[in-house]
Amino acid sequence: MDSHMVRERHAIRLEDTDGSFSCYADETVLKAMERAPGFGFAVTSGRRISVGCRQGGCGVCRVQVLSGAYRTGPMSRAHVTAEEEAEGYALACRLYPQGDLTLRPARKPPPQKTTPQTITTDPKA
Numbered sequence: 001m002d003s004h005m006v007r008e009r010h011a012i013r014l015e016d017t018d019g020s021f022s023c024y025a026d027e028t029v030l031k032a033m034e035r036a037p038g039f040g041f042a043v044t045s046g047r048r049i050s051v052g053c054r055q056g057g058c059g060v061c062r063v064q065v066l067s068g069a070y071r072t073g074p075m076s077r078a079h080v081t082a083e084e085e086a087e088g089y090a091l092a093c094r095l096y097p098q099g100d101l102t103l104r105p106a107r108k109p110p111p112q113k114t115t116p117q118t119i120t121t122d123p124k125a
């Protein structure tokens with residue numbers, strides 16, 4: 001790498017935590033979070049971004065960007081709808097900072113299990 005090139009770095013903060021980690025503009029927030037010393041800060045505070053497939057497929061790393069500029073890679077509409085994307089929701093493994101960011105973990109709750117309904121028919125009716 002050219003020693004004159006300086007990779008742009010930004011500070012990533014989780015809402016309601018004191019810690020932050022730095023993320024290059026050309027890497028994903030999830031990757032930077034896993035590389036960061038003190039990765040556990042968010043875990044011990046009870047606020048964390050979950051790590052799953054790291055490829056945009058599972059949706060567990062979903063966050064809401066509360067402030068800061070960013071861009072995203074392709075995201076499945078199963079995990080982030082167009083409306084949610086407009087409100088700042090993104091997958092951390094598809095999120096590239098363009099400035100310092102403040103994030104709120106926003107993992108979707110698992111889908112509700114529906115109780116199968118039993119339909120009875122009265123043969124005499």
Ligand code: FES
Binds near residue numbers: 052053055056059
């Ligand atoms: S870790 Fe699976 S979608 Fe980001």
